[in-house]
Amino acid sequence: MLSESPIGIYDSGVGGLSVLRAIGDALPRESLLYVADSAHVPYGEKTRDYVERRACVLADYFVSRGAKAMVVACNTATAAAIAQLRQRHPGLAIIGVEPAIKPAAHLTHSGVVGVFATTGTLASPKFAALVRREAPEVRILFKPCPEWVRLVEQGVLDGPEAEAAVRAPVSELREAGADVLVLGCTHFPFLRDAIQAAAGPGVPLLEIGVPVARRLRHQLQERGLLRADGPGQLRLETSGAADALARQASRLLGRPLHAEILAERWR
Structure with missing residues (x-):
């Protein structure tokens, strides 16, 4: 795990982009990998077991991509799965969200x-x-x-x-x-x-994003994993339709963006 490694961020859809925006503002040198689990949205109406399973799949995916930290940018997923994720990947900095x-x-x-x-x-x-x-x-x-x-x-x-x-x-x-x-x-x-x-x-x-970005920065600093140079890159991926995510993210974040589809085994 290196300081140049990406930070993985995920949500059931595009909502977590509000957290990504705050992280990007606070940590502009970091590379961010955002996954919209759009094929499974909304989490709020799914069972706890279902949300836990998706959380584990996506945590495993971020680890496979060499992520140095993971942000669960979804209250429902945090409530359902954050403890299990930390047990599953004890070496990974995992940040959840919670209402203020x-x-x-x-x-x-x-x-x-x-x-x-x-x-x-x-x-x-x-x-x-x-x-x-x-x-x-x-x-x-x-x-x-x-x-x-x-x-x-x-x-x-x-x-x-x-x-x-x-x-x-x-x-x-x-x-x-x-x-x-x-x-x-x-x-x-x-x-x-x-x-x-x-x-x-x-x-x-x-809102939630600014406190999450603050906690993330603190954890990376404690682990010596803050990136020293940049700017970082942003990559968007989804279990749903890539063109839809690109269109939505471009509007929500105010700049043209491209998105790709997750490999089949992670969908």
């Missing part, structure tokens, strides 16, 4: 925090333990929003359809007293403008 419950608990004035996430994340024991540990004195309101994942996967980020999809869930939590909202799925930052408009200009929306 702790900072939300510090920011709230009403004592009520709203969390938007997938069904799988909200139902997981890991998420329940996070809430008990980080926000025991705060009332947490949960709202699963699987439709938001579909919108982002389809590239519908603004306009009437996006506005209609976010309006009712946001209003429900705001009317219940939530004065801080947590975007607990990596897809959701791409709907930030629509969510902010529905919530109001003064309502904090907490």
Whole structure:
């Protein structure tokens, strides 16, 4: 494992690109290998065993590509599989994601925090333990929003359809007293403008990417694996349609990008 080795990042689709964007901003010298497991999206409606199996397949793939670190850029997959992945590949730096419950608990004035996430994340024991540990004195309101994942996967980020999809869930939590909202799925930052408009200009929306990039940098630094020169390269791969990923990623990241299909054994 060398400092020039890539960092593997994956999600069930394009949502993890919000995390990749934060990592690229924080670590511009690093080479990034992003896998969109689009043939299996959405994870939030799959069983825990199914998500674990896909996590192991993709972790094995990153190891086969010589990755020096792996970022599980999906709350559902983190909740279902992060412990198993660390046991399976103890020498690999593996970073998971989790909703920003702790900072939300510090920011709230009403004592009520709203969390938007997938069904799988909200139902997981890991998420329940996070809430008990980080926000025991705060009332947490949960709202699963699987439709938001579909919108982002389809590239519908603004306009009437996006506005209609976010309006009712946001209003429900705001009317219940939530004065801080947590975007607990990596897809959701791409709907930030629509969510902010529905919530109001003064309502904090907490994302995941920046804290993940900070933890990743720290782990690489501790292991002596930060790349000294660059810029790094970005490679996109998918278990689904490469042209669709290239089109979506180009729009979401704001620059022309190319994508390739994973080898059959990893799909």
